[in-house]
Amino acid sequence: MEFSFIPIILSLKVAFASVIIVTCCSIPIAGLMAKHEFLGKDVVESIITLPLVLPPSVVGFMLLVFFGKNGPLGKLLEQWFHTRVVFTLAGAVIAAAVVAFPLMYQSVKVAIESVDQNLEKAARTLGARELRVFFTITLPLALNGIIAGLVLAFARSLGEFGATLMIAGNIPGKTQTMSLAIYFANEAGYTGQASILVMIMTVFSFLAIYGLNRWGKGSKRGSRGGGE
């Protein structure tokens, strides 16, 4: 069996798309959750964090129920957009985003909560509205945590296996990402091919974590980050 780069490209596509979705959703949600108290907040928070503790197969099963032919979201997509996500790369992106979301959410929320409230109060006394306070004070000062969340979410998306397999399947050239390719290459006895992918995956993950650590150390010495 010939070595193919396609799983790597697919994995990167999935990881980038997932990180974009996760970032767009997690920042406003974490912002709201960090700043507001409401009835049932704990329940919402638990639901958000659930994919972090559930086995990936459970997440995959749930996604199938929602996005499957007869699932509520699957039906809507079929009727309105004549499209489906099951056994497509979009399905893999959704699976990756769902499992990566809690990681990003937790990092962003902690980062937002750790911004000195006096700075936000100061901005208000200087005439800023809540949105301006959030975008010019809270977010820039929470940047460290947001970047950390971003890297974790990217790494998690890159390595997603169980849920992806269930909703996107293992279609070579279409939905077969790196982690799926490794598993199936090894199953089929192509250990050479599996080892190359394993090495690439390890290097990617190592670089992500190494870069994160370096960046964290640099920013402690540098100009950005909370506090003085």
Added chain:
Amino acid sequence: MMFKAHFRKKLPTFELDVDISLSHGILVLVGPSGAGKTTILQCVAGLQTPSWGEINIHGKTVFSSERCQDVPIRKRRIGYVFQDYALFSHMTVEKNVMYGKPKKGSTSNKVLTVSNVLEMLKIEHLRNRYPRQISGGEKQRVALARALMTEPELLLLDEPLSALDQDTRSTLQQELLKLQARWQIPFIVVTHDVQEAEMLGDQIIKLDQGKQEFFKKLDKAQ
């Protein structure tokens, strides 16, 4: 009367009972920590809500429990200098000072540029530095400049000099007095230092456990 406040605020261990008014000059609130001084400032600024009462600034009611009125912080036209200065660490001195500059076309009675304010507070050379690159006394000046840039009608200062060494402190006390004379808006200063209170205050109110214990009106023109 430029400023008048009569309100109560329930705190965990006691009830704050405030009745202050100020037409000009500097009012100093002095008392031990935990006496409720900062809470008074925060109520006036709109960062906290009194349980009962009324606050008037420049003839406008900004808070009234009776009329269910609570003007948002950004519309109260109050300058607030925080105890730890609360400078934005990710912005340069100039950006910090610019943050609250009223937009063009909004009602402002003075024509202020950043350079004016920086020059007045002798921090023009710090323009492009970040807060972590300047000293405590300089931070205090930046915080003052930032608050004044909003063209406030009342300036609140929470322990403005407590973190500074004695020399810087004396210099800045003098400068605060000059600044007030030049700016012609009332200042309310919170401090735990009785000497500093006497040095700065046209009026001094001593607080303990939320009660106004002692009131002194000085005539500093003598």
